[in-house]
Amino acid sequence: MRELDRQDLDTSECARSDPGVGSALGRCAVVGRGRLGTALAGALREAGLAVDGPLGRGAAGEGADLVLLCVPDSEIAAAAAAVAPGRLVGHCSGALGPDAIPGHAERFALHPLMTVTASGARFAGAGAAVAGSTPRALATATKLATALGMRPFAVADSDRAAYHAAASIASNFLVTLEAAAERLAAAAGADRSLLAPLVRATVENWERLGPEAALTGPLVRGDEETVARQRAAVAERAPELLDLFDALADATRELAAKPAPAPAPRLRTVHTVADLRAALAPHRRAGRTIGLVPTMGAFHEGHLSLIHAARERCDAVVVSLFVNPTQFGPGEDLAAYPRDEARDAALAAAGGVDLLFVPPVAEVYPDGFATTVHVAGLTETLEGERRPGHFDGVATVVLKLFNAAQPDIAFFGRKDAQQAAVIRRLVRDLDLPVEVDVRPTVRDADGLALSSRNAYLSPPERERALALPRALRAVERAAADGLAPREALAAARAELAAAGVEPEYLEAVSAQTLRPADDFFAQDVLVALAARVGRARLIDNVLVPAGDRRPEHGRQALECNA
Ligand code: AMP
Numbered sequence: 001m002r003e004l005d006r007q008d009l010d011t012s013e014c015a016r017s018d019p020g021v022g023s024a025l026g027r028c029a030v031v032g033r034g035r036l037g038t039a040l041a042g043a044l045r046e047a048g049l050a051v052d053g054p055l056g057r058g059a060a061g062e063g064a065d066l067v068l069l070c071v072p073d074s075e076i077a078a079a080a081a082a083v084a085p086g087r088l089v090g091h092c093s094g095a096l097g098p099d100a101i102p103g104h105a106e107r108f109a110l111h112p113l114m115t116v117t118a119s120g121a122r123f124a125g126a127g128a129a130v131a132g133s134t135p136r137a138l139a140t141a142t143k144l145a146t147a148l149g150m151r152p153f154a155v156a157d158s159d160r161a162a163y164h165a166a167a168s169i170a171s172n173f174l175v176t177l178e179a180a181a182e183r184l185a186a187a188a189g190a191d192r193s194l195l196a197p198l199v200r201a202t203v204e205n206w207e208r209l210g211p212e213a214a215l216t217g218p219l220v221r222g223d224e225e226t227v228a229r230q231r232a233a234v235a236e237r238a239p240e241l242l243d244l245f246d247a248l249a250d251a252t253r254e255l256a257a258k259p260a261p262a263p264a265p266r267l268r269t270v271h272t273v274a275d276l277r278a279a280l281a282p283h284r285r286a287g288r289t290i291g292l293v294p295t296m297g298a299f300h301e302g303h304l305s306l307i308h309a310a311r312e313r314c315d316a317v318v319v320s321l322f323v324n325p326t327q328f329g330p331g332e333d334l335a336a337y338p339r340d341e342a343r344d345a346a347l348a349a350a351g352g353v354d355l356l357f358v359p360p361v362a363e364v365y366p367d368g369f370a371t372t373v374h375v376a377g378l379t380e381t382l383e384g385e386r387r388p389g390h391f392d393g394v395a396t397v398v399l400k401l402f403n404a405a406q407p408d409i410a411f412f413g414r415k416d417a418q419q420a421a422v423i424r425r426l427v428r429d430l431d432l433p434v435e436v437d438v439r440p441t442v443r444d445a446d447g448l449a450l451s452s453r454n455a456y457l458s459p460p461e462r463e464r465a466l467a468l469p470r471a472l473r474a475v476e477r478a479a480a481d482g483l484a485p486r487e488a489l490a491a492a493r494a495e496l497a498a499a500g501v502e503p504e505y506l507e508a509v510s511a512q513t514l515r516p517a518d519d520f521f522a523q524d525v526l527v528a529l530a531a532r533v534g535r536a537r538l539i540d541n542v543l544v545p546a547g548d549r550r551p552e553h554g555r556q557a558l559e560c561n562a
Pocket of ligand 1: 294443
């Protein structure tokens with residue numbers, strides 16, 4: 001079997017990018033009103049093709065340029081005989097090649113490698129076995145497949161039975177196995193819904209790790225005693241399953257004996273937007289969820305928590321690593337900012353990242369770059385007030401990263417709470433089709449928020465820096481005691497002063513608008529601070545939820561971020 005790409009084909013169109021694919025293919029008649037015919041006719045119509053049908057068997061395909069027969073294998077010849085000559089005729093059997101269609105010069109086979117039930121089918125992302133009696137017939141089958149978002153691949157007639165058997169094992173036999181598991185589980189009083197998450201995780205592991213590494217359980221551990229007990233239980237509760245159990249146990253023993261191949265390094269590093277898009281295209285075509293974690297590198301557990309969240313929520317994870325010059329002001333630490341791409345790449349690989357996007361500055365800001373994104377209002381307080389232009393740089397680069405990766409979900413840290421608010425507003429105002437997922441601040445055991453800039457701190461400076469989380473805990477305590485923001489800030493200022501730390505700012509603002517907050521009741525309040533300790537300019541914050549003054553809640557807020 002060989003996946004086809006565009007060079008293989010006598011065609012210049014790619015269905016997804018060519019709005020004229022329908023007209024390139026002409027009118028398509030779908031014959032067969034069963035599940036497959038109904039699903040294919042609907043999906044082709046949705047893809048923009050002119051479709052007749054699904055039509056009843058015996059339809060001649062009058063007015064159609066091509067006719068797709070979705071009938072049982074034994075009825076293909078009769079259905080083909082009814083089709084008026086001069087049309088391209090194809091069938092959807094996995095077992096038969098194009099020659100199963102007699103009496104038509106140009107014929108093709110298009111077998112969607114997808115299960116079709118009464119509720120339909122998800123063709124996008126699935127494979128499609130294609131074959132044709134002429135280059136034009138093959139190109140037609142391929143165009144139909146790509147119009148449905150499928151991945152066409154060629155199967156030689158001599159490989160067809162093996163291919164079809166593989167499809168049966170992957171799909172039907174799996175259902176047979178699950179039905180057997182269901183029967184035994186029921187005999188033990190367990191509901192089938194309990195099996196479903198296990199089945200899903202197993203299939204995902206098989207896909208991600210390969211069969212040897214995905215195997216778990218007593219047979220893999222060589223625990224034959226447990227297997228013998230299982231076998232006895234099968235013999236007693238469901239003897240009709242014993243042969244199946246024995247055959248599968250033997251096959252599993254054989255597989256477990258094979259050494260697991262070293263997992264393929266899945267991380268790929270790309271440097272250009274074009275390469276990033278090309279690498280993401282198959283994921284997008286397959287309808288996979290894409291997650292983006294924008295970073296400036298020098299990874300710590302804060303970054304890794306975002307990567308972990310992305311891995312949990314998304315099928316494909318992109319991490320960008322770009323020390324963005326436009327968000328640094330004159331005299332800031334752009335040149336000194338810690339950089340270690342090799343270490344970051346190793347951590348990203350260990351974290352299950354698929355793509356590391358490391359663009360050079362000229363890729364992001366080519367000569368003549370003239371556009372800036374400005375989010376008004378939210379950027380005029382706190383960090384924005386002290387670092388003019390900083391959030392313009394952030395908003396511009398984040399929008400560029402969103403356009404480059406087109407993620408479904410983008411992950412940010414609450415450590416940079418104002419940045420998160422600015423990005424949420426950017427997304428809302430510009431209708432960007434991305435969900436912004438903001439995750440809690442990760443702290444060291446001593447409470448200091450992790451930051452790439454902590455690397456600048458000497459041990460005594462680090463001790464002094466602990467005044468920042470202490471100050472924020474003082475805020476939480478004050479809020480829990482029913483004090484007003486003004487008093488909470490005074491308590492925080494006292495903690496900072498005791499350590500000789502002078503804040504650049506220490507403010508209580510509405511978490512939504514970032515305007516000063518006078519009480520802790522009407523809104524969620526963000527208490528944010530910035531302070532220089534030695535060479536390091538540190539920022540930190542705490543969110544005090546509206547109206548909830550219970551001390552446990554306050555304490556939990558800072559601790560659960562740790
Ligand atoms: P940076 O590399 O500093 O631009 O940070 C990249 C992302 O990591 C941003 O969304 C930050 O908010 C987030 N981040 C940085 N430090 C932490 C932390 N300690 N906990 C959680 N997220 C963080």
